[in-house]
Amino acid sequence: MKGDPIKITSVKSVLRVYLRAVSRYPWMVLLVLVGTVLMQTANVAAPLYMRQLFNILARSAPSADVMPQIFGIIAMIALWWGVLWLSNRLEHFTNLRLISRVMADLIGKAFGYLIEHSYNFFISNFAGSLTHKVNKFTRSFQTMYESIFMTFFPSLLFVLGAVTVLYLRHPLLGVALGLWVAFFILFQIWVTNMRQPLRRVRAEADTQITATLADAISNQSTIQLFSGGRHERGRFGSVVETWRKAGVRSWTADAYIWSGIGLLMMGVEIGLLYAAVLLWQQGLLAVGDFVLIQAYLLTLFERLVTIQNDLRRFFDAFADAGEMVGILEKMHEVKDKHGATELKVASGEIWFDDVTFGFHLDPILKNFNLKIAGGERVALVGPSGAGKTTVTKLLLRLYDVKWGEIKIDGQNIAEVTQESLRNAIAFVPQEPVLFHRTLMDNIRYGRRDASDAEVIEAAKKAHCHEFIKKLPQGYGTYVGERGIKLSGGERQRVAIARAILKSAPVLVLDEATSSLDSESEAFIQDALANLMSGKTVLVIAHRLSTIMKMDRIIVMEEGRVVAEGTHLQLVNQKGLYQKLWSIQAGGFIGQDNKKYKKIGGGEEDEKPMESPYMDDIAEEEEEK
Ligand SMILES: Nc1ncnc2c1ncn2[C@@H]1O[C@H](COP(=O)(O)OP(=O)(O)OP(=O)(O)O)[C@@H](O)[C@H]1O
Ligand SMILES: [Mg+2]
The missing domain is CATH 3.40.50.300 (P-loop containing nucleotide triphosphate hydrolases)
Known part of the structure; x- marks a missing residue:
């Protein structure tokens, strides 16, 4: 009856769980979407007025006649910047609330479901790894949400807008920019996959360092008693060396990738400039178009340069979330029957x-x-x-x-x-485990509405009172993880006090x-x-x-x-x-x-x- 391994769930399951959590706040989602669309519209529109402005500046001599037109354009630029600022605030503040609420819902739900899993489930899964999974589940939501709603979707809107505008200026410009963006993203995906093994080696080396540290620290007394300090330093040194080498390899790969990204950016910059000059020569473009192209390229570079990291974070988050979703999809092993009575x-x-x-x-x-x-x-x-x-x-x-x-x-x-x-049933187990809470709270767990006086009375009956009153903090003493700060006998007496307080009609004592x-x-x-x-x-x-x-x-x-x-x-x-x-x-x-x-x-x-x-x-x- 060993717990079945938790299966890693499909993409669909993860998205379904997160989408359902988000869909509880439809108004906030709508605000975020409106904010995002407005922001990207402003990002695409403002440079268009810049273009007009520069065209006028290049064409006309400074005179009072053109001033109203120029002021009109500046007013439009100001308007779009205003829209950008407002929609940015709208999106940002709504996201803060939405993300925090959904994360709280998710962690609450995950905990609620997890804790109802069977005893068998918990003895088949490590506490540490479950804790980690619950935490990662909510953080992954944040990462995935930010990736989708704050990075991919806005970038996509902007690219579509910029490519359309340039296409309308001249199809060559639009097609060139569109192809370049597609190539750039494919390149990023390709190198992300290529460097994955190096990252894995590096991550393993990281784990090795942590494990070696943890092992040595938890065995500190053995190291001291067997004079193992020098031996341990040597061991740790060789682990560090492997870690350093893995780091250098991984960073070197990064450096090559950045070189590639730099070349691609230079390429599109020069290429578009050259194409624009040819079109200008034919009288198809004016000075303002150069400003437009520059403005779009700068925003694009800013967006696309991190896309490699964004993609990786997104897929990592996905894998992390999958583990917890697997637990949420696993049926509880021991369940109340439908229509179960008291x-x-x-x-x-x-x-x-x-x-x-x-x-x-x-x-x-x-x-x-x-x-x-x-x-x-x-x-x-x-x-x-x-x-x-x-x-x-x-x-x-x-x-x-x-x-x-x-x-x-x-x-x-x-x-x-x-x-x-x-x-x-009041049960005193063979090896009682206590919460890392006060002794008062631990005993009160037998009957959570008991008064302090009732808890103390039970403690007296179970002969806990003698050792508790000797502790500096008395009943307010924290007992350490799983009650580690108490002796085995003391733990048993606390468990007995709990059972005394519970006073249920059936009493079960296992080697109490x-x-x-x-x-x-x-x-x-x-x-x-x-x-x-x-x-x-x-x-x-x-x-x-x-x-x-x-x-x-x-x-x-x-x-x-x-x-x-x-x-x-x-x-x-x-x-x-x-x-x-x-x-x-x-x-x-x-x-x-x-x-x-x-x-x-x-x-x-x-x-x-x-x-x-x-x-x-x-x-x-x-x-x-
Ligand atoms: N979760 C588990 N998975 C598989 N086998 C188990 C599990 N728990 C107990 N067993 C096995 O079931 C058998 C009975 O265990 P149980 O704990 O009931 O023994 P016990 O009579 O209480 O022994 P003790 O006196 O040592 O406490 C043992 O052989 C044990 O190895
Ligand atoms: Mg037993």
């Missing part, structure tokens, strides 16, 4: 009815049957890998079962909403106290005993001492129930439980088969060594 918990009876489940072809649970009565406290024991944690994950519906059903108070958990199901020392565990057992009263409880523990008080113990092996009963019943039966018990209670002398046999035979004189805490529990059991 789970209603009355007594809290849990029934694993002939459940079969596996991650791959081989099932982990095979026809697993277990009925836990409402309010019953059941322990699940068995060797590592027996499938105990899997049982809890299926109950929480982190995975869907392959065959069979899991029912709570007669309701199939696949038919109820996931939210209501998980609200009904495995990282605690015996003394802390003994304390917490009291708190847990309180918490368990009146609830249906499923406890998993390797340390059998912690589960002796349970109403029933289920022994699992290779995904099946192999025995069940109370502690006393099981310890007196030959079997896996007795073997496990003898190993643990005997002070980890499980290899000693003689002793094992004696315990099996119930010889009291050879009673195994037990911790004082275990003695207490054993006595209680016997009193019963």
Whole structure:
């Protein structure tokens, strides 16, 4: 059941997602388009009046007669510049709002969809890479939007305008400029492809530098303890050398490309000038036309010179966006059924009815049957890998079962909403992970409307209060990524406090106290005993001492129930439980088969060594 690889989506999918996001703001899009068309019209029109002005200046002697005409032309130039300025502001301010809104929508939606993906999805994908994809998804939108609406489309309008105007002046000029623009763009695309391998080598060298740095920094203590400083400098030096060479090659290619671009620009400049002079000689062009051609060429050069970068950025953004769109197109693996109802918990009876489940072809649970009565406290024991944690994950519906059903108070958990199901279960996982938020917030996650006083009360019950109050910032302490700044035992106690606060009708503890020392565990057992009263409880523990008080113990092996009963019943039966018990209670002398046999035979004189805490529990059991 490994997560399917996220497929890179097609061009169409990416555009569809972005277009849909943009189309939520039709008025803004319209304003941007109007602004763009006006801007380019002004860009094409203003030089036309310049042409007229220069023609008049060249033709006429300075006299008062021509002044009104000249002022008229200057007024028109001013008008078009005014249009340019206004439409530019209109386009710019609208774009600011549009882009920021769409980016916020996209990142919000992406997060919302991503976070609803299944548990399996998240264990099959690295957190870092997912974070990166979400970020790139929104940035790619910005890049692609800017490329299309602020670069390609306006440039296209301008080129069409300029070519048309020149064509009308003389077809030769228009055709020449049009062909040159087409050739220039093809040249740019060609060299962009040609230098792609060099860029890739350079990007790989960049990655190598980052990886080497990160590896060395995260192993800093090992480097120090093994006096590896010089060795590491040498290693890093050779990586840097590869990186430098890749850089030089890539930049040299750039330099050649720029030389080519320079030649092409010179070529069109001289060529058009020459053609214009020939036409002027035939009386077809006037001085003003030279001004017109120059004005258009300058604007064109400014636009086209970056087109290579714009194209590359556009395609890179496209590829980046595709990764996230792939995630957005992937169906959620565990979904609420259509018309799913709320789970209603009355007594809290849990029934694993002939459940079969596996991650791959081989099932982990095979026809697993277990009925836990409402309010019953059941322990699940068995060797590592027996499938105990899997049982809890299926109950929480982190995975869907392959065959069979899991029912709570007669309701199939696949038919109820996931939210209501998980609200009904307080779960303490085998390896609790915490948010990088304050301890107060982390515990409050159990019941997000709990007051500070309620959080502290729960923390006291879970014996967190002792270590929290010693921290300088107390409950306001941030716990580090995944809770790394706390010890394993402290994390477990926080997770228990959370479960205490949640106080759901079903309680599931997966090795909830495995990282605690015996003394802390003994304390917490009291708190847990309180918490368990009146609830249906499923406890998993390797340390059998912690589960002796349970109403029933289920022994699992290779995904099946192999025995069940109370502690006393099981310890007196030959079997896996007795073997496990003898190993643990005997002070980890499980290899000693003689002793094992004696315990099996119930010889009291050879009673195994037990911790004082275990003695207490054993006595209680016997009193019963
Ligand atoms: N996501 C997964 N993909 C593939 N196999 C998995 C996955 N999770 C667990 N397994 C396999 O399922 C089996 C049962 O795992 P499970 O975690 O339920 O064991 P467990 O009884 O809780 O063991 P432990 O006592 O060590 O916690 C193991 O063989 C494990 O390797
Ligand atoms: Mg487990």
